[in-house]
Amino acid sequence: MRSQETVLFANEAFYNAFARSDFPAMDALWARDTHVICIHPGWHALTTREQIMESWRQMFEAGTTPVTCRSPEVFITGDVAFVVCYEQLADAVLVATNAFRRHDDAWHMVHHQAGPTRIRPSPVAAADGGKTRIN
């Protein structure tokens, strides 16, 4: 499988875990062998794995989030892949960056940041199934 497809699958797995409040799946996604960063909308930056997993645990306990990933674009630079996408929520759209680090042919999450955007992805862009660029 090509790297960009593997990264898109990892990104999809992240949003599936997010939407289903699936803590074990979320926990399995995040890297254990390097530093990790997570910035939820409006929060301060979480920069330890313990803080990040505790944040997901709290969010999942508060209820499920109807989140859908729209228009993902993959940019691979060396052993790090950036995915830029839009998070469609019930009443808002966020713009997000997810970064993954390659380790033993697997991609694990090392960074997530989502924040508000005034702009919605176009239906055309959303329907393209994801774009990929590799350096």
Added chain:
Amino acid sequence: MRSQETVLFANEAFYNAFARSDFPAMDALWARDTHVICIHPGWHALTTREQIMESWRQMFEAGTTPVTCRSPEVFITGDVAFVVCYEQLADAVLVATNAFRRHDDAWHMVHHQAGPTRIRPSPVAAADGGKTRIN
């Protein structure tokens, strides 16, 4: 010079260029040999170098931004460094991620995302001059 110090210098150079509306300095900071991503607060994702530099040109023409970088933390994973920091503006604090890619011992910007945060960095954290973690 250690990698983390070089990354912190590159991050400082970014905020100096930003605060001074110095377009040539900003242009020199961004990578030319790989993909680049920029997400200004509230904007959609800019994913070409041309879009990104045009956005800075427009912002700089609109006037200078009194931006100060607070509490930068560096996380190096392979040839990519993430800097998480807070952007102190005149009337708001944003949380930002800046990513740099190493190429021939120089670090160039490949990613910037800033968004609102409800939380201000503490004076203690702001006064530490930057923290660094390397994997």
